[in-house]
Amino acid sequence: MxxxxxxxxxxxxxxxxxxxxxxxxxxxxxxxxxxxxxxxxxxxxxxxxxxxxxxxxxxxxxxxxxxxxxxxxxxxxxxxxxxxxxxxxxxxxxxxxxxxxxxxxxxxxxxxxxxxxxxxxxxxxxxxxxxxxxxxxxxxxxxxxxxxxxxxxxxxxxxxxxxxxxxxxxxxxxxxxxxxxxxxxxxxxxxxMTGLSEEQTRYVSIDAVNHVVEAATTTVSNPFAVNLAKETISLVNNWLPVALENPADLKARYGLSFAALQAGVAFDNGLLHFTHALEHPLSAVSPDLSHGLGLAVLLPAVIKECYPARPAVLAHILEPIVPGLAGVPEEADKVAKAVEQWLFGLGVTQKLQDLGVKESDVDTFCDLVEQTPSLSLLLSVAPVEGTRETVARIYLNSLRPMA
Incomplete structure (x- = not known):
């Protein structure tokens, strides 16, 4: 790649x-x-x-x-x-x-x-x-x-x-x-890690997936981050269902641990962008919100927004969960919906409206994205321009299911 x-x-x-x-x-x-x-x-x-x-x-x-x-x-x-x-x-x-x-x-x-x-x-x-x-x-x-x-x-x-x-x-x-x-x-x-609850197991693993989707698609990414991204997504896709079925399965926990470690190195190299920049205000306002759940809610809309700018990279790294992609911008909507269905299949079906967020709250969250120190840096390396309109569109497209 x-x-x-x-x-x-x-x-x-x-x-x-x-x-x-x-x-x-x-x-x-x-x-x-x-x-x-x-x-x-x-x-x-x-x-x-x-x-x-x-x-x-x-x-x-x-x-x-x-x-x-x-x-x-x-x-x-x-x-x-x-x-x-x-x-x-x-x-x-x-x-x-x-x-x-x-x-x-x-x-x-x-x-x-x-x-x-x-x-x-x-x-x-x-x-x-x-x-x-x-x-x-x-x-x-x-x-x-x-x-x-x-x-x-x-x-x-x-x-x-x-x-x-x-x-x-x-x-x-x-x-x-x-x-x-x-x-x-x-x-x-x-x-x-075998004592993690079913919800924790889901959310932390999805956090790792978000790390690599973002790290592979920033404007400062590198080939190392892209290679780590595909392997991370493959490991989570393979081993998360096993860990949910049998929490004591050490091979599954090892696969997920290795995936998360790789993802940590990936975003150390490639940085992060929209999903984390938009999730941080959500969990700052609602500290009981699991970070991984907030990321899962936003991920499909972020992919929809970014896919046209990075179709080849995203088709490559998402192949384990959305096979057969051509890597062309026109696939954006299809890929976003497929990733949402993958998350639903893992039991993560919530969207922003299920977390109590209303359309009228979007302006407030956009304000927090603009005002919170460091989040502008994340937006500055996003594959598409991180305007207020783009941020608002991601929030709005995350309010309810796409499919």
């Missing part, structure tokens, strides 16, 4: 930074990781997690045992909620300061990982707050070493330089991206 989509005389950046361990039993690598931290002089670590899964999966027992073995003190902040806020970032960082933390361990899905990453920046930049960070009042160049123990197969945050949090006071949900946010180490152990 690279020779059809990219000029050989254009220099493109390819990023691969984090040391990631993936496979059943990968959690045991925490012993080697903490031995390395101790060797580097780290004697205390802030641990950031949600309220339950860090403990119920057994991950915390492994972390505690390794820390005790290597003489490292731990402080646990376990109050991160889905769609983390800058208040949580500030609280986690404050706890880290009480023990003079030298590193941060994030245990959970995207929310604890993003919160922990953000706290790692604040701990290395005294006097700064979560709101300062997410309102771009400073540009961080350093963070404490970050270790990400991923408990879902969707985020990708364990292997890239991105983090997201809602600015509590403003209902803004910006994304940040700094080189200091790359985790030093990441652990993706499928055995820690």
């Amino acid at each position: 690279w020779n059809e989509s990219y000029d050989y005389d254009v220099v493109r950046e390819i990023r691969v930074k984090t040391t990631a361990y993936i496979g059943v039993g990968a959690i045991n690598k925490i012993d080697d990781i903490l031995a390395q931290m101790k060797h580097e002089g780290v004697s205390s670590i802030l641990c950031v997690s949600g309220g339950r899964s860090y403990k119920s999966t057994g991950a915390w027992d492994k972390v505690e045992a390794a820390a005790q073995k290597h003489g490292i003190a731990l402080a646990l902040y376990n109050r991160v909620t889905p769609n983390p806020t800058t208040d949580s970032v500030d609280e986690a960082a404050a706890l880290g300061r009480t023990i003079n933390a030298g590193a941060v361990i994030c245990i959970g899905g995207g929310s604890p990982i993003d919160c922990g990453k953000s706290a790692a920046i604040l701990l290395a930049n005294p006097g700064k707050s979560g709101e300062d960070l997410y309102c771009f009042r400073f540009t961080p160049e350093k963070a404490l070493p970050i270790i990400a123990i991923n408990l879902t197969h969707g985020t990708g945050s364990e292997v890239n330089r991105f983090a997201v949090a809602t600015v509590t006071r403003l209902n803004y949900k910006p994304a940040i991206a700094y080189d200091c946010l790359y985790p030093r180490f990441a652990i993706d152990d499928p055995a820690l």
Whole structure:
């Protein structure tokens, strides 16, 4: 696909930074990781997690045992909620300061990982707050070493330089991206993910699909991101139904974990555009909305909008779920409806109207897309111009089923 989509005389950046361990039993690598931290002089670590899964999966027992073995003190902040806020970032960082933390361990899905990453920046930049960070009042160049123990197969945050949090006071949900946010180490152990609920299993996997659809079609994408995209979609298509049927199937969880890890690397290289830019205001206003569900609701309309600009790439990467495409602009409506039917077949049938969004709300969400820091950057790399009219059309086409 690279020779059809990219000029050989254009220099493109390819990023691969984090040391990631993936496979059943990968959690045991925490012993080697903490031995390395101790060797580097780290004697205390802030641990950031949600309220339950860090403990119920057994991950915390492994972390505690390794820390005790290597003489490292731990402080646990376990109050991160889905769609983390800058208040949580500030609280986690404050706890880290009480023990003079030298590193941060994030245990959970995207929310604890993003919160922990953000706290790692604040701990290395005294006097700064979560709101300062997410309102771009400073540009961080350093963070404490970050270790990400991923408990879902969707985020990708364990292997890239991105983090997201809602600015509590403003209902803004910006994304940040700094080189200091790359985790030093990441652990993706499928055995820690078998307890995900049916809904979580769906939504996090669909998050990975959205990552690659966007990453492969931005104006700054590269061949690496495109190749990762098709493989990611194929893995999710193959293994998500298996995991829904049998949550304990470790081969399925491994396939989905690998898909999500690839997707995290893909959007680290290609960035993101419409789906994430438009979903962030939805979950900022409604924090109980699962990020993956919000993305699923928007994805068909985004594909419809972008397909005419990237027909060859989208036909290539979507082939596992929409076979036989010619890769011509005229297929846009057909492909969008086919992707919507694929999502419906996985049990994700909601549209914006089912989430309580009305046509009269579209202007408000368009305002938030324009006002939220960082979202204009996502729109700037979209394959079609990210005008207010385009954004409004995507929201309107997502209110109810297309088919």
